[in-house]
Amino acid sequence: MESAEAAPDGEMASVAGDSSPATASGWKATLRAHLRQDAAWRFLAVLLFVFLIKQLLLVVIFPPFTGHDEVAHFTYIQTVATEGRVPELLVDDIPDEFYRYCQYILDWTYDPCGTDDPRWADGPPRVFSWGAAGNFDAGEQYVANHPPLYYLLGAPLYLISDFTSIETQQYLIRMLSIPFGLLTVFLAFLTARLVFPGDRFIAIVASTFVAFQPQISYEASMVNHDILGIAAISLILCLLARGMRSRFLLWDCVVLGLALGIAMLIKGNTSIVAPIIALAMIMAIGWRNVSEWVCKGAVVAGLGGLLAAPWYLFLWRTYGSLDALDQVEEMQRPWNFPAGTFTDQLFNRSYVWARWQESWGAFGWRRIQLTDWLLWLIAIPVILALVGLLLLALRGLARRRGSDFLSWLRGYEPLNRLQVQTIVLYTVLFVISYLAIIQFGTRFRLTQSRYLFPTVNAVAIGLALGARTLVPPRLRPYAQGAIVSALILLTLVIYTKFVIPYWHLTDWDLQ
Amino acid sequence: MSGRLDDSNRGRVVAWCLLGLPLAIYAIFWPVRARLDRAVIERHMAGSIWKRMAESLPGIGPQIILEALFWAGCVAFVAGALWLVWLALADAGEANANRSDPLDHAESDLPS
Numbered sequence: 121m122e123s124a125e126a127a128p129d130g131e132m133a134s135v136a137g138d139s140s141p142a143t144a145s146g147w148k149a150t151l152r153a154h155l156r157q158d159a160a161w162r163f164l165a166v167l168l169f170v171f172l173i174k175q176l177l178l179v180v181i182f183p184p185f186t187g188h189d190e191v192a193h194f195t196y197i198q199t200v201a202t203e204g205r206v207p208e209l210l211v212d213d214i215p216d217e218f219y220r221y222c223q224y225i226l227d228w229t230y231d232p233c234g235t236d237d238p239r240w241a242d243g244p245p246r247v248f249s250w251g252a253a254g255n256f257d258a259g260e261q262y263v264a265n266h267p268p269l270y271y272l273l274g275a276p277l278y279l280i281s282d283f284t285s286i287e288t289q290q291y292l293i294r295m296l297s298i299p300f301g302l303l304t305v306f307l308a309f310l311t312a313r314l315v316f317p318g319d320r321f322i323a324i325v326a327s328t329f330v331a332f333q334p335q336i337s338y339e340a341s342m343v344n345h346d347i348l349g350i351a352a353i354s355l356i357l358c359l360l361a362r363g364m365r366s367r368f369l370l371w372d373c374v375v376l377g378l379a380l381g382i383a384m385l386i387k388g389n390t391s392i393v394a395p396i397i398a399l400a401m402i403m404a405i406g407w408r409n410v411s412e413w414v415c416k417g418a419v420v421a422g423l424g425g426l427l428a429a430p431w432y433l434f435l436w437r438t439y440g441s442l443d444a445l446d447q448v449e450e451m452q453r454p455w456n457f458p459a460g461t462f463t464d465q466l467f468n469r470s471y472v473w474a475r476w477q478e479s480w481g482a483f484g485w486r487r488i489q490l491t492d493w494l495l496w497l498i499a500i501p502v503i504l505a506l507v508g509l510l511l512l513a514l515r516g517l518a519r520r521r522g523s524d525f526l527s528w529l530r531g532y533e534p535l536n537r538l539q540v541q542t543i544v545l546y547t548v549l550f551v552i553s554y555l556a557i558i559q560f561g562t563r564f565r566l567t568q569s570r571y572l573f574p575t576v577n578a579v580a581i582g583l584a585l586g587a588r589t590l591v592p593p594r595l596r597p598y599a600q601g602a603i604v605s606a607l608i609l610l611t612l613v614i615y616t617k618f619v620i621p622y623w624h625l626t627d628w629d630l631q
Numbered sequence: 632m633s634g635r636l637d638d639s640n641r642g643r644v645v646a647w648c649l650l651g652l653p654l655a656i657y658a659i660f661w662p663v664r665a666r667l668d669r670a671v672i673e674r675h676m677a678g679s680i681w682k683r684m685a686e687s688l689p690g691i692g693p694q695i696i697l698e699a700l701f702w703a704g705c706v707a708f709v710a711g712a713l714w715l716v717w718l719a720l721a722d723a724g725e726a727n728a729n730r731s732d733p734l735d736h737a738e739s740d741l742p743s
Contacts, residue, residue, distance in 0.1 A: 163718040170711035177704045324719055601720035605654055608712045612654070 160320040164309050164327060171305055171331045174611065175298040178341035181615065183623055184287040185221040186484045187294075187342030188570070192225065192263040193271075194218075194290055194343045199261075201275035201282075206268050208438060209447040212261040217286065219244035219259070224485050227451065228259040250454040262451055265444035267431045269385040270345035293343045300351040301340025305331045307354040308577045314361040315542045315581065321596045325584035325603050326577070332607035334480055334614050336576055346570060349390050352383035353574035356393050360545070364404040364538055368416050377420040381427025388443055389571055392556055394421070396549045403541045449563065459561030466558055475557070475569040481618070488622045490614065498610070501587075501603075508586030509543075515589075516540075530592040543585065546578035655713055 154161040185191045195214050199207040214225060222228040222244070239245075248258045274293050281289045309327035316322045330336060339347040356379050363372035376397060383390035398417055405413040432442050439447055449456060465471045480498055481490035508531075515532045518525035526532070535543070553572050561567030591599040 159718065159721045163715070163721075166711060166715050166718055170708060170715055173704055173708045173711060177701070177708060180701065328715075328719075597720060601716055604719040605716050608715065609654055 160309075160313075160323050163320075163324055164306070167309075167327060167331055168302055168305060171302060171337075172298065174331075174337060175301055175341050176295075178337060179291060179294045179298075181620060181623070182338075182341065182484065184290050185218075185224050185343075186623075187338070188344055188346070188485075189226070189263055190224065190290070190343045191218050191221050192261060193345065194286070194293065195261060196263055196266070197271045197274040197278050197293060197343070200268065200271045201278040206271070206434075207261045207264040209262070209264045209444055210257075210260065210451065212264060213246070214259050214261055216243050222259075225259065226262050227256075248454075253454050256454050257451075260451060262448070265435070265439070265448060266345060266387060267385045267428075269382065270348045273348075274343070290343055294341055297340045297342060297344070297347045300347045301337065303351045304336065304340070304347070304354045304577065307351070307358045308580050311354070311358040311361050311577055312581050312584065314358065314365070315539055316585075319588075321588050321591075321600050322581065322584040324600050325587060326580040328604050328607050329580040329583065330576055332611050333576060333580075334611065335478070335482075335570065336573060337611070338483060339570070339573065345387055346573065349383065349387035350574045350576060352379065352386050353390055353393055354577045355379050356383060356397070357546075357549075357577055360397065360400045361542060364400055364541060367404050368401055368413075370416070370419070373416045373419040374423060377423025378427065380420060380424030384424060384428035385431055389556065390574065392553055393549070393574075394424075395552065396545060399548060400541075400545055403545070445563070452564070452566075456565050458563055459565050459567050462558055462562055465561050465567075471561075475572075478569040479572070481614075483619055484623065488618050490618060494613070501606075502583065504590065505583040505586035508589040509582060510586075512585065512589040529589065531589045531596075533588070543582060546575075546582050549578050550575050550582075654716065655709065 151161075185194070191214060195218065196207055198215075199205065199212065214228065218225065219228070219240070227248075228244075244259060246258055247255050249255050274296055277293050277296055278289055281292050305327055308330040309323050312319070312323040312326045336347075336350065339350065356376065359372065359376050359379055363369075363376060366372060368376075380394065380397065383393065397420055398413075401413045401417055401420075405416070407413075435442055435444055438444075459465055460468065460471065476499065477489060477495060478486075480495060481488065511526060511529055512532060512535075515526040515529050516534065519534065550572075553575050557567050557569065557571045560571065587599065587603065588596065
């Protein structure tokens with residue numbers, strides 16, 4: 121791939137006329153001008169509205185506490201709100217009143233787990249026998265190794281609703297996730313516009329993909345810190361796109377450092393973005409300018425580290441490590457085993473298919489699985505988009521050498537240096553994240569593809585670029601309409617054929 | 632959006648009919664089918680969404696209000712989704728009218 125004729129910076133003129141974006145009124149005027157003049161921004165406004173309505177519906181469609189580890193996350197918030205401290209692994213238990221949801225709690229599932237079982241008249245079981253392995257504690261708080269920021273945000277909502285039932289509080293705290301879902305969609309659009317200025321197709325397709333990706337939507341409607349982590353990584357990707365344009369001015373580095381620190385206070389695995397920041401700086405500044413990227417990198421790392429340091433010091437003092445995974449492993453000892461060796465997982469077709477299933481389905485504590493035909497129906501356009509990306513790279517390389525190879529590719533448009541660097545960066549981020557879940561699987565059986573979700577904006581922009589390459593410019597408006605339609609239809613099919621019938625029409629054969 | 636069926640939006644109308652209409656039909660079809668079998672609905676009302684909400688949100692209001700809110704949300708979602716498809720196809724109208732690459736008149740972005 122080669123450099124384009126014009127650098128994208130030249131396209132960054134404001135459409136707001138004389139309105140200066142430096143002030144609040146300037147930004148408002150700029151936003152109004154965008155909405156008035158640019159169809160893509162009008163599309164974004166409607167997309168955010170539809171996303172908001174969808175998320176409010178999802179909050180009530182999923183029965184209480186059926187999301188990923190919702191009880192454990194909720195009780196973490198409860199501890200923060202009522203006791204003013206973070207819970208500890210192997211110390212804190214999940215309160216008795218949550219036993220009626222034990223089928224959605226790791227290591228507390230007992231068959232039957234009904235609270236009316238006479239055996240539990242004096243309280244739910246707190247020790248399980250695992251046969252020869254011995255007796256193990258049950259009903260423990262198992263997400264206490266996570267950083268506290270999400271739980272601090274949830275605590276005020278818990279306190280103002282303390283007079284109601286835990287289910288009502290849970291519905292309210294689920295809604296806390298929606299703004300972070302909205303932010304993720306907005307950042308997908310903004311990042312696409314920063315990297316591909318003026319290209320409506322990529323902005324519309326990427327933001328719609330994120331808004332209707334079913335697992336991202338699911339995460340943005342439950343009590344869980346995942347969506348906050350996804351939004352934080354999305355913000356960092358957007359700041360990287362901005363920083364790479366200006367070769368990372370000092371102010372960009374300061375903001376990036378703060379964002380990195382905040383991300384690390386949300387979820388430990390967000391630190392995976394740190395090498396991506398370093399790579400982006402080296403690519404944008406130039407690897408020969410060692411002193412410049414080392415200094416700027418130090419600003420980012422220093423600020424990020426400073427902000428996150430109190431939490432990681434607490435982890436070190438409490439658990440003797442920066443991740444507390446030894447304690448997590450100890451809690452899961454009766455049933456945990458490695459998902460496989462690194463190479464087993466890397467080349468195992470079932471493992472890859474399981475990750476694909478989790479990326480689109482596995483709702484409600486993995487009870488609701490999508491059918492293979494639907495998963496393949498989703499896979500085909502994704503594979504096509506990846507082929508588009510590959511063809512884009514091959515055509516770019518061929519063009520650089522003056523070859524006519526793939527010259528029939530009418531959707532091909534040369535990328536500029538910044539765009540090439542960004543796509544390389546996103547590819548590296550995705551590969552590192554995927555390898556990280558494999559690495560996690562060498563120790564834990566419960567490795568999951570949701571650890572990949574923070575890369576969703578990078579994936580969405582990459583797929584949109586691949587799709588663009590396959591579609592000639594004249595047909596792109598129709599293609600973007602078809603893609604938007606297909607993603608909405610996918611949501612409707614998933615909820616009307618799988619999720620709602622499972623939870624609310626159990627005996628009704630709608631499928 | 633002028634709403635007139637001239638050259639500028641004929642392409643969009645045709646495309647919308649092809650893409651948006653199936654979406655609308657599917658969205659309407661499912662709840663209508665549910666309504667057709669009232670007995671099935673009644674039998675499973677105990678597990679329905681609004682019933683569950685009413686149980687877990689004591690004192691918020693009668694069940695019918697929750698049900699109405701839920702369906703209002705569904706209608707808003709479908710209406711918004713169709714609007715979204717219409718806007719996504721906005722460029723199709725322009726491309727059809729101008730017989731030009733829509734990227735040729737792509738607009739600028741937020742200032743960095």
